[in-house]
Amino acid sequence: MAVPTETLELRLKGQAATLGFAACRIAPADVAPQAGARLREWLDAGHHGDMLWMADRADERASPQGLWPEVRSVIMLGMSYAPGRDPLALADVGDRARFSVYAQGKDYHDVVKKALKALARWLVEQQPGALKVFVDTAPVMEKPLAAGAGLGWQGKHSNLVSRDHGSWLFLGAIYTEIPLTPDAPERDHCGTCTACQTACPTDAFPAPYMVDARRCISYLTIEHKGPIPHDLRAGIGNRVYGCDDCLAACPWNKFADVAAANRAFVGRAELAAPEIADLLALDDAGFREIFSGSPIKRIGRNRMVRNAAIAAGNSADPRLIARLQPLLADADPVVAEAALWAIEKLSAHRA
Template sequence: MDTLAEKLRAQARAEGFDACRICAPDSVPQVPARLEAFLAKGYHGQMGWLAERTHWRANPAALWPEARSVIMLAVSYTPDTDPLAALEHKKAGTVSVYAQNKDYHDLIKKALKRLARWMIAEAGGEVKVFVDTAPVPEKALGEAAGLGWQGKHTNLVSRELGNWFFIGSIFTTLELPKDTPEQDHCGSCRNCLDICPTQAFPAPYKLDARRCISYLTIEHHGPVDEELRPLMGNRIYGCDDCLAVCPWNKFAVEAREMRLKPRADLQSPPLAELALLDDAMFRERFSGSPIKRIGRNRFVRNVLYAIGNSGSAALRETAERLRTDEDETVRDAADWACKRLQSAANGQDG
């Protein structure tokens, strides 16, 4: 007769998950010291929420003391094409693969809730579900459960899934058999560290978010340091460079969820078109997309940095139109883009 854990894995697969592993809530004793060091160096930048509720973020067992098991689940979103190829299309923007369709938070949370309801019906107990929106050290728990290991780029890497996958968790009061933690299989590889455009990794397994393009385009409010703007290229939402070069992706599983496959209009969208979105147009275009949460102004700021990096004289007029925008940061980005394009036209750096 199948055990509950075996039935759980089968049901997880039926709900669209590509991997299911189990650990204990107190299985990540290394997290408090790592979190303290990360915050002490200021690597979190403007993400003040990382410094809040650290007693929970550092200790999942404290988040819900009644929990006895944590079920860690993965959903693949492996792209069909090489994301790095889009970086060559300078007049178009590059959107991180995960954000090229529906917001994964909504999709995965619904699947987690369905699986949790099945568990209650099957075996009773109580449950709580989380997907990237609570003070849960999901990557550390994923490693403890055997879902993957935290690679040198700090993201989870799996021998079966590569590193293109989302993770979610179900905390439960049920006592379930625990899986073996995954070991580090990065070896001497430095691909993810060496490709980073902004050198955001001060050392292997350490990320300074303040230099990370994903952070700069999504979490950072206001103008980006001028030193970093040229390094952002045409990345207008997120960055996939460190994920794209991981050798373990040769084992990656193709995304099964159609709503995670790219929308045509988010694969190399024209910068000239995106720059002229007003707030209403922005909200309509990105309804249901994770891009919507950064708002029109921050998004257009990113687009203008990409325009400045395009070297395209044809985009100069677009940037000029935004020099009188209502938003101060957009105006600053437009000024910078115009000056950079003028320098490029004059054959100068800048």
């Protein structure tokens, strides 16, 4: 009896695993018809804050066909960055700064895109056809597409949750004209759990499955360029780049396979628990030297020092006043204002 030939889809998934992806699933291009309406509702509520690029290309973002009418299949891929240690371990260590887990290793944009391009070349060799690859920077709604392809489901924190990898997947997409057999979508397994909602220090969830970026610590420390609202500063604690609280709180993380994490995302030792005092002293050259090859480099020195000043103000450590004082004359008025706020808060604490 003849042995059945392995399908292109199975060979594709095997090649994806060889290239470092922990998950690979396929969806039809029209898999998430409700995503566009949810996006517009979110934008109309102003939940995108200063991220004007979300609204500028909303029609393209709403569906794969909106960006590329010829697309027939969407290949969704996940690369694991499951942490080997507790992301919340430094929550009560006031003089140390906290970086989000995803940012402590190599820049995921570079790592994932390189692997996506390699997989795309392999696919074209197997079956010629036009395709496009995307990692985060294009108008692509990766999370609903990933859920539709079966990588996981969008949890109440709006991020993807996987039964095998928890909340720790970087997502990439390949749009292709090649008709591929789709996988079954994943159903929602959140149930009555609200752990991610209650874990948020700044109450950024107006409702389950919806995040108001204007209150989200990741948005405030990374995307937002101006002064951070005073009423949200205490909730930021010692976080200087991003926040893992809602992700780390998810019970599904107990099933996350740490061994599946890509080695490129293992955290650099110097980012595990840096002193806030050292971050306050950064100039532009020092910032670029430390964060070269890291996604952190995108925010620049000024936003990093602004964030460090907020963390200093929350530290209850008056010794940091001496490090903050030179920043009162900083060329960036946002940095100077944050330093003044921190000094006033620490002085009141000392008194």
